[in-house]
Amino acid sequence: MEPINSVESVDDPYLLYPELAIATPPTSRIRRLVAYDWANGFVSPFRETPTDVCTSLAEYLRLHSLVSARDSLLDLGCGNGALLFGVVKALGPVATSCSLVGLDLDLTLVEEAAKTATGDAIIRNQRVQLFVGDIVSRNPVSQVHPRLRSNIDGISMVSTTTTVDTLLDDASVILLYLLPEAIGKLLPSLRHQIHLGKLVVSIKWPLTSPDLDLSEFLCTHQDGYLVYRRSIKA
Numbered sequence: 001m002e003p004i005n006s007v008e009s010v011d012d013p014y015l016l017y018p019e020l021a022i023a024t025p026p027t028s029r030i031r032r033l034v035a036y037d038w039a040n041g042f043v044s045p046f047r048e049t050p051t052d053v054c055t056s057l058a059e060y061l062r063l064h065s066l067v068s069a070r071d072s073l074l075d076l077g078c079g080n081g082a083l084l085f086g087v088v089k090a091l092g093p094v095a096t097s098c099s100l101v102g103l104d105l106d107l108t109l110v111e112e113a114a115k116t117a118t119g120d121a122i123i124r125n126q127r128v129q130l131f132v133g134d135i136v137s138r139n140p141v142s143q144v145h146p147r148l149r150s151n152i153d154g155i156s157m158v159s160t161t162t163t164v165d166t167l168l169d170d171a172s173v174i175l176l177y178l179l180p181e182a183i184g185k186l187l188p189s190l191r192h193q194i195h196l197g198k199l200v201v202s203i204k205w206p207l208t209s210p211d212l213d214l215s216e217f218l219c220t221h222q223d224g225y226l227v228y229r230r231s232i233k234a
């Protein structure tokens with residue numbers, strides 16, 4: 001483990017990824033500054049998908065006709081919505097009728113996403129559902145409702161019977177930008193969803209596991225993201 005001083009000087013926690021993968025002591029300042037709130041169930045620190053990656057992903061999806069108006073996009077660990085909304089905005093008209101679903105454990109980030117959902121000229125015309133909950137739990141998640149579309153201060157949380165599994169079942173395109181360990185926890189579910197014909201997009205890191213074989217799926221590795229789908233033969 002790096003000494004705290006050198007950790008503090010690093011802007012990007014992912015540069016420290018091997019250390020982040022190791023459980024950090026709860027009292028450590030590293031946990032607060034870099035490794036995020038592991039003790040409260042967070043499995044990946046927040047970082048926005050860069051705009052150029054959203055644009056490139058949207059171009060890829062459009063070029064290969066992988067998104068249509070009927071699709072429902074789900075971002076597991078949506079943060080402030082940078083990936084979910086960024087891709088949809090870059091997709092343009094083809095995505096204007098898509099429904100957009102985001103789930104994150106960090107209420108503050110989901111509130112930011114809700115603010116965009118109500119304030120952004122393009123996104124506010126989309127069907128958007130935002131949830132607060134744990135992507136690696138089977139417990140129901142809470143839905144975040146902006147009470148007044150014009151006033152983000154009025155946000156309310158509503159209990160639901162929705163779980164991560166039902167969100168996955170309802171989605172047709174699943175987006176994620178998570179550390180490999182977090183991806184590993186979701187792999188069995190993701191593999192099942194790809195089998196069903198869903199598209200899974202992982203920003204930066206591949207879906208890999210020593211225990212699960214994903215070589216049966218088509219994987220396109222682009223600059224900054226990977227797209228998985230059932231092979232034509234499957």
Ligand SMILES: C[S@@+](CC[C@H](N)C(=O)[O-])C[C@H]1O[C@@H](n2cnc3c(N)ncnc32)[C@H](O)[C@@H]1O
Pocket residue numbers: 041042043044045046047048049075076077078079080081082083084103104105106109133134135136176177178203
């Ligand atoms: C790298 S960020 C990606 C944010 C967004 N998807 C994007 O690409 O712009 C990872 C996100 O996962 C969220 N996260 C971490 N652990 C989580 C958990 N157990 N359940 C739900 N969200 C979690 C973090 O709060 C953070 O917003």
